[in-house]
Amino acid sequence: MQSLRQFTNKYNNLLKASSRFNFASKITRQLPVKDLSLKEHDHELYKLIEAEKFRQYRGIELIASENFTYKFVLECLGSALTNKYSEGYPGARYYGGNEYIDKIEDLARNRALEAYRLNPAEWGVNVQPYSGSPANLAVYTALLQPGERLMGLDLTQGGHLTHGYYTESKKVSATSLFWESKQYKVNLQTGHIDYDALEAAAKEFKPKIIIAGFSAYPRDLDYKRFRQIADSVGAYLLADMAHISGLVAAQELNNPFEYAHVVSTTTHKSLRGPRSGMIFARREIMDKIDFAVFPMLQGGPHNHQVAALAAQLKQVNTPEFKEYCQQVKKNAKALADELMKRGNKIVTDGTDNHLLLLDVRPHSLTGSKLEKACDEVHITLNKNTIIGDKSAITPGGVRIGTPAVTTRGYLEQDMKQVGVFIDETIKISKKIQETSGKKLKEFQEGLEKSAEIKQLAQEVEKFASQFDIPGFDATKIDA
Known part of the structure; x- marks a missing residue:
């Protein structure tokens, strides 16, 4: 990946070059169908969206996994980038016409590493996952064979569906369907994760991945203890920081990157970006992560989301x-x-x-x-x-x-x-x-x-x- 200064210089040169042409004056043929606004094209849907805006404005939004994005994020999400197919990675796309898409994705990757103060020689990042659940599925696909074992926090005690949730009668999550999972618990008296019980369960179950992350847990995580337990059974440590990625970037919570092998996240919760996902991984396993995202699980990335993420990551560094x-x-x-x-x-x-x-x-x-x-x-x-x-x-x-x-x-x-x-x-x-x-x-x-x-x-x-x-x-x- 090139430096941000190199990208900025190239971008400025492109702007100067394009400013020499007056493209609008060269248009001689109009569209065969009128390019309507949503209000003109579908008034029913337009009114529903306006009603949702009003609901958001007049209410108190306390969903822990939601946030309000800024105009610059929404502009990216509604941009011409949604028109482009870009299977592959920068410099290695299946389709042509991706010279600017490559620069946008590299900008997002550089900014992601900068946001979490990561050395590019030690860490890589994939910004193509469509959201947090696909990101976790990609990690499991990269690091586990079918039927191998993982451990995550029990859903009923704060964990997430993708951390291996199942009931006595049903495998609810695809994670528990394709891999064997076991759920660790919190202390029933304190509500805090019981690390001693987790260690004992890990030594008995011998998972290949242990997940440090949550969907509804009000306390910080002890990543050092998680890593010690993972090392004791030869497991990878995956930190799923979907809920707290903004707080981690701002150094307001413990840093999972000090101890985890892989870190997954959504980008819209406390990070305040678009509905998307990221996977960070140590360099020695980054190729496996990239291959799992594409071509194993996803096709073309959503370029409008990648750009919106890049825009928000610029704000994160303020x-x-x-x-x-x-x-x-x-x-x-x-x-x-x-x-x-x-x-x-x-x-x-x-x-x-x-x-x-x-x-x-x-x-x-x-x-x-x-x-x-x-x-x-x-x-x-x-x-x-x-x-x-x-x-x-x-x-x-x-x-x-x-x-x-x-x-x-x-x-x-x-x-x-x-x-x-x-x-x-x-x-x-x-x-x-x-x-x-x-x-x-x-x-x-x-x-x-x-x-x-x-x-x-x-x-x-x-x-x-x-x-x-x-x-x-x-x-x-x-x-």
Whole structure:
């Protein structure tokens, strides 16, 4: 890969060369079909998108895996790059016409390594995975033979589907279908990962990959201990930092690159980029990773996503992004503290990162019901299994994250108000359940009739509408 300075010089020279021509003046033949805007072509779909913009603007977005991207990311995603097919890698494409695509992908790879302060002689990166799940599948395909073993955190205790989830009656994830998996657990008293039990299970199971990563775990990870356990059984250590990649880049959490052989991630959560994925790997296994992504699992990369990622990685290397990640953590802590102050139970009694888990079982509620109630008052979060749960359909908790609201400018005092709104929603939900019945359908009907819910929804909308939102002009929403 060439240096960023070389790329910049070449790019500037191309701009100077192209400026000598007035291409528009040479157009003599029009398109055979009129090039319409979406509003002109499909007004029904246009209105639905505008309605979604309004939903995002007037509500409080607390899904831990979501964020708001900036205009420069959206511009890349809606660019002419989506027109181009580019199977292969820079300098080795199957199709012609990829001279600029090559430069864009190399720019993304260089910026990715820079964002995590990685030496290109020691680490490589693949920016072509379509998202996080395909990225993990590529890692397993590269490093495991069919039927070999891996270990990941139990889904019901904070892990992810792609970490090998299965039930006693069904192999739910393709990971558990193609490879043999075992799930490690958290300590049932503390909620923290039980590293001693993990070590004992690894020595008995002897996996070839151990996954350090999560989808709903509110604490930082001890990568040094993970690596010690992996080394003791001759396993690769895969760090799946999908949720925390922004916080890692900003050096606000432990650094998985010090100990992992491979690091996978999505690019949209705390990193605030497009919906895409990346795989970092140590040089000695990078070729295996690249081959697994293409040609084994994917065809042409989504060039508009790669460009959008490159654009966001430029922002990651700024003091403003560092401050943003610090605020994400402060906001999560402030919200957890406010909820606990009001008598609510938070798993592990707090958080180290961007998310927290609220246990609603002491209120005789389910996570499913609180999610529905929060939807009615324009607060978006998700039901989530917590320690002791058996079902992901009717779990005992909800997962709450702060990356999206922090992007909109929320500070600690604002998160305290969010805590008040959630606490009020819980109290109203308890009343509705007492009068309408415990079945989810009955509860939903009670929500729709509740005057208190409607009043709270107005208060939330008024509060949320104070904050600007990136990507589009909220004053021009056509909803």
